[in-house]
Amino acid sequence: MSVDVERISAVPSLGKRPADSHKGMFGHVLVLAGGRGMAGAAGLVGASALRSGAGLVRVASPSEVAPVVATFEPSYMTYPLPQDGDGLIDFPASAPALNRLIDQADVLAVGPGLGQSSGLAQMVRWIVQEVGVPAVLDADALNNLAEAPGLLATASRPIVVTPHPGEFSRLTGDSIAQIQADREGKAVAFARRSKNLVVVLKGTGTVVTDGRRLFVNPTGNPGMATGGAGDVLTGVIAALMGQGMPAFEAAVLGVHAHGLAGDIARQHSGEVGLIAGDIVDGLADAFEALGALG
Ligand SMILES: NC(=O)C1=CN([C@@H]2O[C@H](COP(=O)(O)OP(=O)(O)OC[C@H]3O[C@@H](n4cnc5c(N)ncnc54)[C@H](OP(=O)(O)O)[C@@H]3O)[C@@H](O)[C@H]2O)[C@@H](O)CC1
Ligand SMILES: Nc1ncnc2c1ncn2[C@@H]1O[C@H](COP(=O)(O)OP(=O)(O)O)[C@@H](O)[C@H]1O
Numbered sequence: 001m002s003v004d005v006e007r008i009s010a011v012p013s014l015g016k017r018p019a020d021s022h023k024g025m026f027g028h029v030l031v032l033a034g035g036r037g038m039a040g041a042a043g044l045v046g047a048s049a050l051r052s053g054a055g056l057v058r059v060a061s062p063s064e065v066a067p068v069v070a071t072f073e074p075s076y077m078t079y080p081l082p083q084d085g086d087g088l089i090d091f092p093a094s095a096p097a098l099n100r101l102i103d104q105a106d107v108l109a110v111g112p113g114l115g116q117s118s119g120l121a122q123m124v125r126w127i128v129q130e131v132g133v134p135a136v137l138d139a140d141a142l143n144n145l146a147e148a149p150g151l152l153a154t155a156s157r158p159i160v161v162t163p164h165p166g167e168f169s170r171l172t173g174d175s176i177a178q179i180q181a182d183r184e185g186k187a188v189a190f191a192r193r194s195k196n197l198v199v200v201l202k203g204t205g206t207v208v209t210d211g212r213r214l215f216v217n218p219t220g221n222p223g224m225a226t227g228g229a230g231d232v233l234t235g236v237i238a239a240l241m242g243q244g245m246p247a248f249e250a251a252v253l254g255v256h257a258h259g260l261a262g263d264i265a266r267q268h269s270g271e272v273g274l275i276a277g278d279i280v281d282g283l284a285d286a287f288e289a290l291g292a293l294g
C-alpha cells in the first residue's frame with residue numbers, strides 16, 4: 001500500500017570522536033530490564049549499549065536479578081531494585097531509587113525481560129507521562145502499555161518504540177496478519193499519534209518512521225530470528241540517542257547497524273548457530289564499517 005511520507009535511504013553516521021573525548025560526552029544510558037528468569041535480556045541491552053558507544057551504562061533490575069546481570073559484563077554498573085513476590089521490579093517501592101538513577105541518565109532503555117504486573121504497568125505509565133528523559137520502549141514496556149497506548153501521544157520528549165509484530169498487535173488491536181499486510185501504513189499511522197514518537201516495527205525489512213519520514217532496513221538475515229536479538233537493538237538505539245543523535249536518526253542508524261552486526265555474525269556462526277550474543281560481538285565491526293563509509 002502506498003503511504004504519503006518522505007522515503008529515506010541514506011543512513012546517518014556518528015561522526016569522528018575528538019582526540020580529547022571523555023566518557024561524559026557519549027551519554028549515560030539507564031537500562032530498566034530483567035525479571036526472574038530473564039537476567040539475560042538485561043545483560044544483552046547493557047552490553048549492546050556499550051558496544052554502540054555509550055559513555056556509561058547503568059543496568060537496574062530486580063534485586064535477585066541484578067547480581068546475575070553483573071556477572072555477564074564488567075563494563076556496566078548494576079543496581080538492584082526492590083522486587084515483588086514474582087521477582088519483578090516492585091513499583092512504586094522502586095520509585096525513589098529510580099528517580100535517583102533517572103537524574104543521572106541521558107536516555108532510558110526500558111522493557112526487555114521486565115515481565116508484566118499492575119506495578120510495572122504503573123511504572124511504564126509514570127515513565128511515559130512524568131519522566132522527561134528520552135526513552136526507548138521495547139518488549140514488556142510495550143506490553144504493560146497495551147491497555148493505554150494513547151498515553152504515548154502525550155509524550156513530551158522523544159520516545160522510540162521497538163515492537164515486533166506481536167507486540168504491535170497488542171498495542172494497536174490489529175491482528176498480526178493485518179499488520180504484516182500493511183507494515184508501512186500501520187507504523188506511520190501509529191507514529192502520527194505524537195510528534196515525539198518514532199516507531200520501529202521489527203521483522204524482515206524493519207520499518208522506521210516518525211510519521212513524516214520512512215526508512216525500510218535492508219540489512220539483517222534469518223539467523224537473527226533467535227531469542228534476544230531484539231534486546232540487542234534496544235541497547236543500540238538508546239546508545240545512539242545518548243550520543244546526541246535525534247530519535248529518528250538514531251533509530252535508522254541503530255536498525256541498520258544492528259542488521260549489519262547480524263550479517264557479520266552470520267559469517268562466523270551461520271544462520272543456524274547464530275545467537276544474540278554474536279550480534280553484540282558483531283557491533284564493533286559494524287560501527288567500524290559504517291564509520292569508514294560515513
Ligand atoms: N534471554 C532473555 O532473557 C530473553 C528474554 N526475552 C523477553 O521475553 C519476553 C517475551 O518476549 P517474546 O518476544 O519472546 O514473546 P511475545 O511478545 O509473546 O512474542 C511472540 C509473539 O509475537 C509474534 N511475533 C514476533 N515476531 C514476529 C514476526 N517477526 N512476525 C510475525 N509475528 C511475530 C509471535 O507470533 P507467532 O509466530 O507465535 O504467531 C508471537 O505471537 C520479553 O520480555 C522479552 O524481552 C526475549 O527477548 C528472549 C531472550
Ligand atoms: N529474518 C529476519 N531478517 C532480518 N531481521 C530479523 C529476522 N528475524 C529477526 N530479525 C530481527 O531480530 C530482532 C528480533 O527482535 P525480537 O522479536 O524483539 O526478539 P527478542 O525479543 O527475542 O529479543 C529484530 O530486530 C528483527 O528485525
Ligand SMILES: [Mg+2]
Pocket residue numbers: 138139164230231
Ligand atoms: Mg523483543
